[in-house]
Amino acid sequence: MTSRGVAIVGAAETAEIGTVAASSLTLATDAARRALADCGLAPGDVDGVASSGLHPYLPSLVAHSLGIEARWVDATMVGGCSNLVHLRHAMAAIEGGQCDVVLIAHGESGRSGIGTGMFRPPPDGWQGQFELPFGTMGPMTLLTLGALRFLRDRGLDRSTLAQVAVAQREWAARNPRALRRDPITLDGVLGAPAVAYPFTRPMCCVVTDAGGAVVVTSAERARDLPRPPVHVLGAGEANGAAIASQMPDLTSSDAFRRAGSAAFASAGLAPSEVDHAMLYDAAAILPLMALEDLGFVPRGESGAFVADGRTAIGGSLPVNTNGGGLNYTHSGMYGMYALQESIRQLRGEAPAQVDGVRVSVTHAIGGMFQAAATAILGVEPLGG
Amino acid sequence: MATPPGARPEPKPTPETAHFWAGTAAGELRLQRCRPCDQPYFPPQPFCPRCGSADVEVFRATGSGTLHSYVINHRAAPGFTAPYVIAVVQLDEGPRLLTNLVDVEPDPDALPLDLPVEVRFEPAGEAAVPVFRPRMP
Numbered sequence: 001m002t003s004r005g006v007a008i009v010g011a012a013e014t015a016e017i018g019t020v021a022a023s024s025l026t027l028a029t030d031a032a033r034r035a036l037a038d039c040g041l042a043p044g045d046v047d048g049v050a051s052s053g054l055h056p057y058l059p060s061l062v063a064h065s066l067g068i069e070a071r072w073v074d075a076t077m078v079g080g081c082s083n084l085v086h087l088r089h090a091m092a093a094i095e096g097g098q099c100d101v102v103l104i105a106h107g108e109s110g111r112s113g114i115g116t117g118m119f120r121p122p123p124d125g126w127q128g129q130f131e132l133p134f135g136t137m138g139p140m141t142l143l144t145l146g147a148l149r150f151l152r153d154r155g156l157d158r159s160t161l162a163q164v165a166v167a168q169r170e171w172a173a174r175n176p177r178a179l180r181r182d183p184i185t186l187d188g189v190l191g192a193p194a195v196a197y198p199f200t201r202p203m204c205c206v207v208t209d210a211g212g213a214v215v216v217t218s219a220e221r222a223r224d225l226p227r228p229p230v231h232v233l234g235a236g237e238a239n240g241a242a243i244a245s246q247m248p249d250l251t252s253s254d255a256f257r258r259a260g261s262a263a264f265a266s267a268g269l270a271p272s273e274v275d276h277a278m279l280y281d282a283a284a285i286l287p288l289m290a291l292e293d294l295g296f297v298p299r300g301e302s303g304a305f306v307a308d309g310r311t312a313i314g315g316s317l318p319v320n321t322n323g324g325g326l327n328y329t330h331s332g333m334y335g336m337y338a339l340q341e342s343i344r345q346l347r348g349e350a351p352a353q354v355d356g357v358r359v360s361v362t363h364a365i366g367g368m369f370q371a372a373a374t375a376i377l378g379v380e381p382l383g384g
Numbered sequence: 385m386a387t388p389p390g391a392r393p394e395p396k397p398t399p400e401t402a403h404f405w406a407g408t409a410a411g412e413l414r415l416q417r418c419r420p421c422d423q424p425y426f427p428p429q430p431f432c433p434r435c436g437s438a439d440v441e442v443f444r445a446t447g448s449g450t451l452h453s454y455v456i457n458h459r460a461a462p463g464f465t466a467p468y469v470i471a472v473v474q475l476d477e478g479p480r481l482l483t484n485l486v487d488v489e490p491d492p493d494a495l496p497l498d499l500p501v502e503v504r505f506e507p508a509g510e511a512a513v514p515v516f517r518p519r520m521p
Contacts, residue, residue: 098413124396126427129405132393133513134470134484141470149453197456197467197492243471245482246427250453253439367513 004093005381007222007229010039010215010351011343012193014107017329018179024053024116027211027331028107029065035213039225041101046215048072048099050086052219053108053333054117057163062105072099079366080140080280080333081259082106083212084373086266087339088235090216090320100217110331114209123365126243139282140196140204142368147198147252147285151299153251160303162189164284165202165326172354173321174313179206180327202282204335205325212336214343219381230346233359234267234376244368255372256293260363263274263374264295271295274376275357276345277317278338280364281324289309290363291319294374321345335364335373342377385456392463394509401428403442408512413445413503415477426479447503448519456490463508473501473516487517 012034016019020028028051036042049070051058059073070095072093074086083106109116121127126135136142151157166186172178184202192200198350240255241247248254262377264270271294279290291302296317305311311319322328322341329337342360344350363374397405406448407414417424418432419439431438452474460466485501488494501516 069399122396123394126396128393129397129401130427131482132461133508133511134482134515135392135457135464135468136482137457137459137471140391140459141455141457144455146453146468147455148497150494180441194456194458194467196458196470243427243482245480250472341520 005219006094006216006232007038007219007224007381008214008232008343008377009225009227009229010035010041011340012038012213013337014211017177017210018208019111020109021112022109022209024107024109025061025065026107027109027209028213030059031211031213032062032066032103032105032108035103035215039215039227041215042227043068044057046070046101048090048093048102049103049104050074050076050090050102052077052082052086053121053211055080055239056176059325062103063122068103072102078371080282081364081366081371082372083114083336083339084235084362084364084375085237087214087216087232087375088237088361088373091232091235094216094218100221102216103213105211105213106333106336108239108331108333109209111207111209123187131243131245139368140199142244143283144196144199144285146247147246150251150285150288151198154303159186159190159196159286160288160306161203162186164287165189166326167306167309168281168320168326169202170218170313171321171352172327175323175328176351178323178328179208180323202326205330206327208329210329210331210337212340214339227377230343230376231381232266232375233269233382234263235374236262236266237371238262239371240369242370244255246359247369251289252299253289253293253369253372255369256290256363256365259372259374261384263361263376267376269376274317274359274361276321276342276354277319278342278358278360278362279319279328280334280338281320282330282334282365284326286365287319291306294361294363304343305376321350321352321354335362338362338364339375346377346379388460388462390462392508393461395511395513400430404428405511408505408514411484411505413447413514414442415444415445415479416440424477424479426481445475445477449473449501449516451485451495451497451501452480452499454485454495456492462508469495471516481514484515485517486515
């Protein structure tokens, strides 16, 4: 599959993020209405809808609420990378003529819990039998499991996790919408209250209500629309281990590696040609793993890369420039917000705008390393 | 730190995992092995995850392994008192298990990676779950 010809033409987040008096569905439709307004299209122009969360029929809910009659529907639910998987599926659908204009909408009352469910793994599944009885508590005890091994194998210590948090807080300080914006120091991060050693609070994401949406169509149609198109140059998706503790290598995600290499192969680009990256960061270990697994640095060199300021303001590969899930927003499934920041950077309208971003990578994890997806976006169309 | 209300989550066996939980109830750590591959595997399933063969057997593992990685959780789950150690143990036979490290201070200085550990069993409702403690030389 090549990505010749598909572009994101509309994009928006909800008017408010943080604590918002609205249901998950309203957060999704608020973002959707803004994304449609952004590109001057109406619900009647949309013929494909994708959305996912704890409710199995979210595309139907979103479409019903907005008055959309879809002929293409995707409710693929693979956790936080779902919206990037939707984007990849939408590329294929638009290129294959199954639909013309796809709305991907996400809304999640992650903090307030309005109109949303609570996912509890069943006690007779693998997670319920082989993880939950040992007091696991979701992301901060499962995404974090391999961190000490990761650091040890690479000759690092937990100050590397703190360096990730400090670099991202500097980006967040430039983003008025970020929840955490106060300056922090390495010692401050290391001395902050522990969540799950080696992780302290600033190394773990915020929990918010938020939503985001994008409108995707052919590059040809994009030429008639008001906003500069953001071309989808390539994308990849992959499964990972069924439960986090059974990853073949706790310090590297095979899902990250396969999603990333598929995305770069389909775009015909190398990691060295990327100007900006959004690397899903529910916890500070994830961007380090993604830097290595996507090939931005060789295995073992992510710690030095961050310590040298390469991902920070003024660095060669600005990473998580909205402040990331650690500081900006994280409603539970973060992929949409990472995607929004890649789009803002490519449009030149990010609060912490980086000069000359022509190619941006958005990479997201699904569940507890159970899935991953990567999208490569550019100002110019593929081969253009 | 207080223990939140509720009991430790109890595993519910399925036909595929019954041998594992019958084993822990009897004080044994049972794994499966593919006969053609001669490879142990985990989690339990009725065929080999490598070659697909259904020619598999259940065997008693030594219960000995090493501390592969861990976190010290400071936000207690029901049935737990924080801080406590959630660990991945590398069994001598090859597979890894998520477990708790017990009979040791939840302190990084007492928990070097690759620490030799051995299994013991704790109740979780009707079931017994495998936890690990430092192994004496």
